[in-house]
Amino acid sequence: MSKTVQRLETKESIDERTQQVLRGIIEGYITSNEPVGSRSLSKSLEMGLSPATIRNIMSDLSDMGFLMQLHTSAGRIPTDKAYRFYVDQVVVANQLTRKLQKRIQEATQEGGTNQVEDLLISTTRLLAGLTQFVCLTSSPRVETSILRRIEFIRLSSQQILVVLVTRNGQVRNKIIAATEDLSQDFLNTVSSFLNDQFHNRNLHEIRQQILESMVEDKERYDRLLAQAVRLGKKAFEVEDAPELYIEGQHNLIFSERFRNLNSSRGLMDAFEHKSMIMNLLDSTVEADGIQIFIGIENELESLQDCTMVKAQYSDQSNVLGTIGVIGPTNMDYQTVIPVVDFTARILSQTITQQSSSCD
Amino acid sequence: MSKTVQRLETKESIDERTQQVLRGIIEGYITSNEPVGSRSLSKSLEMGLSPATIRNIMSDLSDMGFLMQLHTSAGRIPTDKAYRFYVDQVVVANQLTRKLQKRIQEATQEGGTNQVEDLLISTTRLLAGLTQFVCLTSSPRVETSILRRIEFIRLSSQQILVVLVTRNGQVRNKIIAATEDLSQDFLNTVSSFLNDQFHNRNLHEIRQQILESMVEDKERYDRLLAQAVRLGKKAFEVEDAPELYIEGQHNLIFSERFRNLNSSRGLMDAFEHKSMIMNLLDSTVEADGIQIFIGIENELESLQDCTMVKAQYSDQSNVLGTIGVIGPTNMDYQTVIPVVDFTARILSQTITQQSSSCD
C-alpha cells in the first residue's frame, strides 16, 4: 500500500489564469483552513471573474489532480500535488522580518551552559513555539564526531568514569567497570596517551584502529599500551543511538491547525519509535538547503497527512544533524520555510563558534 | 477560590451495611467508569437488598457528602470524600503479584550505563506504562548531594570542563570560561586540593564554605588557594533547578480512563511549568511511605480532578526525590498504590547499591 513516492512532479503546463486561481485556492485554504468555494474566491481574487467561470476552472484543476472535494457540496481543497506546485513554482525565498530574526538569534544565544545538548533542546523548543508545530532535531552522530579530549577519572577500585569531549562541544559521560584497581596517575598516563594518539580523529576511525590494535601481536604490548587499548575500547563504545529531541507534541492535539488531521494518535505513537523517526529525519538526498516532504511524499504512513520541512545544520566542515518541523499540509509555507532555514543557519553558526574556540 | 484542603476527614461513624454499599459504589465506579445505579448495585452486591433499600441508603450517603449525581436521572458517583474513606478504611496494603514485581525489578535493572539519570528516566517510563497514567519523578537535588569527586579538564586556553560526580552517581558537566591560561597540571593540583578539602560534604555546605573563604583576608592566599577558590566557586554554581522527568502525558489524552476529566489541556499546560510541579511533588508532610492526594486535596487547581499517588526514594541515608503518578480520582487504588510503593522501593534499592559501590 505504501509505495514510496519520491516527489510529485509538476511539469504540466497550466495557463497563467488557471495558475492564479490555483494559487488563490491554496492561499485561501492556508489562511482559512476551510474549503474554498467559487463565490468567495471570485470576490477575493479581484480578477473580474464570475463564480461560474471560476467553477469551470476549478473543474479543470480537479481533473488535473490539483484539487479535491471532501463532499459534493463543499468547496475544494488543494491536493498534495497542488502544494508541491505551490512550493516549487510560487513560494519565493522571502526574507524574515528583522524582528523574527532577532528573536531567533537571541533565543539561541542564551542558555548559560554552552553545551551542545542544551543548545539543541532550546532551539528545538524555539522552533516548535514559533511554528506551533512539532519540531524534531537529531543530535550530531557521535560516530562522526571528532575527538577533542578523553579523560579517565577513578571513582573507586571498581569504577572508572570516562569523560569524552568532542570538537563541537558535546560531552559524554560513561561509567565503566574496572577489571583491576588502577591508580589515577596511571589513568592519567593512559588518557594522555590516547589523547596524543587520537587527537582530531573521528570516533569511528578511532574505534576501528583500536580494534585493529587488539588483533596485533599481543606479545609486543607493554602494560600501558595494553590497558590503553582495553580502556579505550570500552570508552569509545559510546551508544550508537544518537539522540532525538522532540518538542511541541501538544500542538498536535491542541492546535487548531492540526484539526483536520486523521490520526494525531498515530503520529504520537510514531514519535515513540525514536530510531525510526531519526532515520526519516536524517535520510537526506540533497546535500544542503531546505527539504520539504508534502503529504504522501513522506515514506512513513502516519506522516502522510502532514508536511515535513527540514534542514541540516553543520559546523565548519561537517554536516552534524537535522532540524525540522512537522505540520499540516496547509501550513503557511511562505513563513515556515524561511523560519526553518534561518534557524538551521543560526544553529550552524552557533555551533561553529563553539567548536572553533578550541586552541 | 482555591483554599487549601489539607485532608478530608472521614471520622463519621457509618454503620456496617452502609459502608458496604458505599464500597460497592466506589468499586463499581472504579471498574466501569460509569455512574452506578441502585438496580445494578442491588444485583452485584449480592446482599439480598432490593433496589429500593439501596436507594434509601444511597440517599443517606448523598446527604453525608459521599455521593453525588451528575444529573437527576443518572446513577451516583463517589465524591473525593468517598475516595478518601475508601483509601483510609478499605484499601489494605495488598501484595503485588510476583509477576508484576519481577517485571518492575527487571525493568529497573536493565539500561546499560549505570547513571542515575538513565535510571530515573526508565523508571518513570515504566511506571507510566504500568499505570497508564502520567508519571513524574524529581531527580535528587544537587544542593544536598554529597561530593564524591570533582575534576577540571583543560579544553583550551579559554575553556575548562568541570566534571562533578556525586555520591549517588550523578555526573554533571559544565564548561566554564578561564580568566587566564591554566595548565592541566595546575588544574590537577586544584582538583586534588578540592577533593581533599570537600570529600563527602554536600554541595550546599561546600558552596557556603567557599563563599566564606572568599571574604577572608585575601593577602594570605597563595596562588593555588586563590585559584582553587575561584574555580571552585564557578564549578559548584550548579544550576539549582533540579530536573523533573515526566512520562505518559499522552495517556492524558488517549487513555479512556481520563475521559471524564474536565481539562486535560490545563494539566498539560501545568506540566510546562516544571518548577511549580517540582514543588508540588517534593512538598511532603510525612517522612516516608505512600502519600495520596485526592481531588480537591491537591493544591493545584488543574489537578483537582485527579489523584496523585507519590512516594519518596532515597539512598542509605537521605531522601533523594519523589516519584509519583497522576491519574483519575477513580483509579484502581488497590493496585496503583502498591505499584508506586514497590517501584519507589526498588528505585531506592538500586540507587543505594550504586552509591555504596564507592570505596
Added chain:
DNA sequence: ATTAGCACTATCAGCTGATGAGTGCTAATA
C-alpha cells in the same frame, strides 16, 4: 469564451418524540 439560472446535494443546527435508566415518594408488607 463567459455568464446567468436552475436543479441538485451534503452539512449543520434545531426541533421532535420515543426510549431507558435512574430517582423519590408513598403505601403495603413481614
Added chain:
DNA sequence: TATTAGCACTCATCAGCTGATAGTGCTAAT
C-alpha cells in the same frame, strides 16, 4: 419498624425530520 413494591417523574440520549446554507454541475443565453 425496617423493607419493599409500585408508580410518577426527570433527564440524557438518540434517531429522524426540518429548513437554511453553501457549494456544485449542467444548460442555455449572451
